[in-house]
Amino acid sequence: MKLSRKYFTFDYNETDAKYIEDLANYLEKAAQRIIDFFEIKHLTQPVYFKFWDSIKDFKKYLIDTDKGYESWVVGHTSGTDHRIDALSLKARQSVPYHRKDAEKDLFEMVVHEFVHMCYYQYVGYKDNLLYIQEGLAVYLSNQYSDAKFPLSCSLEDLLNETQVDYSNYRLIFNHIFKTHDKGYILKLAKDKQFATQETPKIANQLLS
Numbered sequence: 001m002k003l004s005r006k007y008f009t010f011d012y013n014e015t016d017a018k019y020i021e022d023l024a025n026y027l028e029k030a031a032q033r034i035i036d037f038f039e040i041k042h043l044t045q046p047v048y049f050k051f052w053d054s055i056k057d058f059k060k061y062l063i064d065t066d067k068g069y070e071s072w073v074v075g076h077t078s079g080t081d082h083r084i085d086a087l088s089l090k091a092r093q094s095v096p097y098h099r100k101d102a103e104k105d106l107f108e109m110v111v112h113e114f115v116h117m118c119y120y121q122y123v124g125y126k127d128n129l130l131y132i133q134e135g136l137a138v139y140l141s142n143q144y145s146d147a148k149f150p151l152s153c154s155l156e157d158l159l160n161e162t163q164v165d166y167s168n169y170r171l172i173f174n175h176i177f178k179t180h181d182k183g184y185i186l187k188l189a190k191d192k193q194f195a196t197q198e199t200p201k202i203a204n205q206l207l208s
């Protein structure tokens with residue numbers, strides 16, 4: 001089944017039917033805010049969201065298309081394909097760490113992946129430090145809003161792109177948004193060299 005709005009199309013299943021309209025409304029509202037944040041004016045093409053109600057098929061797709069699969073993965077964004085693959089809520093609830101997930105968790109993840117998509121377009125599909133990419137996605141999708149200090153990562157983790165608990169990314173970006181203007185944040189997003197140079201300063205303020 002398909003549902004299309006200005007910036008995206010959902011390709012979904014029977015199991016998603018009960019929340020799909022709410023999810024479309026939720027994403028549509030967030031999408032404009034995110035597009036405005038990155039000042040990209042519009043998307044080069046609408047994002048295609050494919051919801052999978054079978055973990056087996058989701059896994060097979062990710063492996064067959066060389067997109068990579070781990071047992072804890074519940075969503076995947078491919079910037080160049082303008083495509084996001086995600087598990088339906090019911091399937092997601094049988095993945096480790098996601099057993100207690102509610103609609104809210106799925107909705108926030110869909111927005112998180114949409115941030116990645118806008119980000120890729122903004123930076124021209126270049127790479128940046130993992131914590132910058134994930135921090136923006138977590139902050140702009142309002143995930144981990146109850147994260148509490150202290151951080152459980154080091155400066156080296158941030159520079160070496162070690163994957164750490166996502167609550168760290170939220171805390172770091174709460175701080176960045178509180179203490180810097182948007183011009184600085186967009187520069188961090190776009191310029192990996194600048195981000196690398198700023199990271200010790202950012203970390204020092206939070207790890208001391």
Ligand SMILES: [Zn+2]
Pocket residue numbers: 112116133134137
């Ligand atoms: Zn992410």
